Amino acid sequence: MGVNAVSLLNRLLQNSTTTQRPKPLPANAKSITNTIFRYLKSHRLKEAVSVLFSSPTPVPPFIYARLFQICSSKLAIVEARKVESHLVTFYSTPPIFLLNRAIETYGKCGCLEDARELFEEMPRRDGGSWNAMITAYSQGGYAEKALSLFKCMNKSGVLANEITFASVLGSCAAVLALFLTRQVHGLVIKYGLCSNVILASSIVDVYGKCQVISEARKMFDEIPNPNSVSWNVIVRRYLEMGDGKEAVVMFFKMIGSNVMHLNFTFSNALIACSSISALKEGHQIHGVAVKIGFEADEVVTNSLIDMYVKCGVLEDAQRHFDQPESKNIISWTSLVSGYAMDGRTGQARALFNEMPERTVVSWNAMLAGYVRHLLWEEALDFVLWMRRMTKDIDHVTLSLILNICAGLSDVELGKQVHGFVYRHGFFSNLLVGNALLDMYGKCKHLDSSRIWFSEMCHLRDRVSWNALLTSYVQHELSEEAMRMFWDMQWETTPNKFTFGTLLAACANIFALDQGKQIHGYMIRKGCEIDIVVRGALVDMYSKCRCHEYAVKVFKEEAPRDLILWNSMILGCAHNGRGGEALDLFHSMEEGVRADHVTFQGILLACIGEGYVDLGKQYFNSMSNKYCIIPRLEHYECMIELFGRYGYIDDLENFVQSMPFEPTEQMLIKVFDACREHKHLRLGEWAEKHLNELNPITPYRFEVLSRPSLVTL
């Protein structure tokens, strides 16, 4: 606004002593008023303002008020300044409420400086002026300024009212000012404003956003008649706290009350169902939606389809999607994502190809499916096609592309993506930053990981630390990883992923004491010990030769998956408890299907126990019964098993019928076994093959004299 307008205002005020009201309008002024009013009625703001300026006298206050209102709705800052200028020029003492309107208008237009200047220059203010200014800051995204102005307001003795508190609570929510919120809550009680449903809902909102959900709930329970917004807030906050169950419970309580329901509340409740896989409740919500006529609501329909997708009933989602009115870009994307993430990438792709239009989210959904299922080539082709078809690309796309680079161990491609990230300003995006860290780590470029990690020091989070820790541990820098954990704690708090990684580090370096400390720390802090962490614990205790503890963790009452079973079976096998490993295998078979790792454990167990025939049976059952193609390590186990126990005929049959050439390691094993058990024919066979691989330092097979090449 005009600085000149303000100084003019001051000058006029200094000169004026008596005049408070505008003089009665002369006849032509009256017609000016009428003309302005006509223009305003047809929302022709510009014309109205230029007519205003043809009047050298003030027009009636309601005209200014109406003008400001229209300026607000059209965000017409130039017109707003003109109107204010006219107001302060031709009124000796403009009515305060009109100046408040001006402040509000400037606020709406995002011109906080104009607003503040007017506020500062006002010779007299009322509570409305403070409210207007605080609201302007609050809604303009300047929460701190709003809150500090609120403190000034209190200091200068102006009493806050409902309007003030509403804006202040909004700002408290924006900056999570919990301490101030508690004080405001106290004032609200003191002023007897608790029954104001808007204030009460706002307080629920802030407590929820500040993660003190119990206080939020307490406040909510005190609202005598919660309205639809109150319900929406409490459902949403439970959802955001990760308490999907309570969110759903509150939703059904709302249904039992008499308030009108908002479509967004349905949406939130359905997301809550997805988060806890509560298909039954989701179905019930579907029923309620049909009953109250929300079925045609686009938000509700989309949320329903997504709920079915996320609860894993793709057929139901598809059936719902097939209803003619259900197809839109969002539900379409949901379903593509559902098939893609379920591993039915062909089906997902067919659906994707049919899409009449796509957003970057749709592209990402399809791409994420390829990435999730490690289909790197398909993923890369898809990216190339995507780049040809659309200019759209965002941080999620880039993170997925970096995942592909990591999966292919293609650091050159990764560096190109890094360059793109840099040029297009994505380097300040945390998701992308962490994907870069992960990529460099998986491509074994630990130095680049480290450099990038320090470059992102102002934005990195727990995930970044975990990514770097993981790379360290995978590169057998376990001691460094343990040291880094202490640095990490200056900056962020560890979580289950951190501990999982650290436990792996402990396992690598046989650090039983530190492993136990971590285990104890997790229990004391109530840190979630999920199936992955339990696997890491079993693994750590096994590798540190603390079999008893490994078993203890394994036996805890909690779900077990294949990986956990495998950890325990391998742990037993490595700790000389082959019998136990085989027993475990038989209990495992009751619910979980064995894989190649399981069989490695079993064969190791057979080696330990000397069960040669049993080992042979298990090996044969892999292809015959379990449809698992034996890998190199299984062949190695069999060679060890036959060799160690002197089953040389079996050994000879076995190595000569392998579907590939024996490796050097295998040949050495055969070679040693034959010397040990004095088997000339096979020994010489091994010698011949070894020397083909190794002509410079030839092996000599002599049955009697030489010591073993492999000392155990």
Add this chain to the structure above:
DNA sequence: ATAGGGTTAG
């Protein structure tokens, strides 16, 4: 005259 929540798909 001025006030609160929610924006569904990766």
